[in-house]
Amino acid sequence: MNADCSGPLDAGGPVLLIGAGRMGGALLEGWLACGLDPSSVFVIDPALPEFSVERLKRAGVRLGPQPGELSNPAAILLAVKPQMAQGALPAAATFAGPDTVVVSVLAGTTLATLSAGFPKGQALVRAMPNTPAAVGRGVTGCVAGADVRPEQRDLADRLLRAVGDVVWVKDEGLIDAVTGVSGSGPAYVFLLVEALAKAGVAAGLPAELAETLARKTVEGAGELLARSAEPPEILRKNVTSPNGTTAAALEVLMDENGLAPLMERAVAAATRRSRELAG
Incomplete structure (x- = not known):
């Protein structure tokens, strides 16, 4: 423990x-x-x-x-x-x-x-x-x-x-909102690992290697977040070089139909379901 x-x-x-x-x-x-x-x-x-x-x-x-x-x-x-x-x-x-x-x-x-x-x-x-x-x-x-x-x-x-x-x-x-963010949140992270591994396979990596890279990346990023006093936004910016590979990926993830609105809808759905279960 x-x-x-x-x-x-x-x-x-x-x-x-x-x-x-x-x-x-x-x-x-x-x-x-x-x-x-x-x-x-x-x-x-x-x-x-x-x-x-x-x-x-x-x-x-x-x-x-x-x-x-x-x-x-x-x-x-x-x-x-x-x-x-x-x-x-x-x-x-x-x-x-x-x-x-x-x-x-x-x-x-x-x-x-x-x-x-x-x-x-x-x-x-x-x-x-x-x-x-x-x-x-x-x-x-x-x-x-x-x-x-x-x-x-x-x-x-x-x-x-x-x-x-x-x-x-x-x-x-x-x-109910706590449930939507942290109660259900680990499943969102596990899905991220699944999706990242599948994307790696689509980019040409062997499946086992793609899963290892995805898993270890999320594990390491979580530990860095836990040990750092910097907010997530600054940690993200620290990884992102102008016009680099990360910037190209984030341009997709941060567009108007990207990760933020998708996550907002997911948390809202979990929050709504929590209220329904509570009657």
């Missing part, structure tokens, strides 16, 4: 993870890598394969707590698939206490939908992480419900920061 852990992660109490699939599993790995005591972590996921169950047991994580075994945990993380939310919310409500902050990474599930499954006044955070969380390089957009106290927001932030950066918005409506 590449997440920057500022120190041993201490949740101040038990943490219950409901759903340990790709995103839930990434969060769990991030917590343990950041020093969270595994004996303070409880996991509920009846769909876990046996090898995952054994691996979690070896790590010291506790599986399938009964209601009497865990009450008022510091945090509950809801990380099941959206279609499983109907069953997960009652389970979470069974364990939640008055001091518990419930953090949901359920796509398309609003704070209003979440609040209907919990007692009035429950602290709720809606979060939208993305798949690079699996390697500690994710970015998560969050919005806090009205009943979240500052220390609860801080705990949610620390738990989510174990898999990458965290940004907060005040308006829940912006989570």
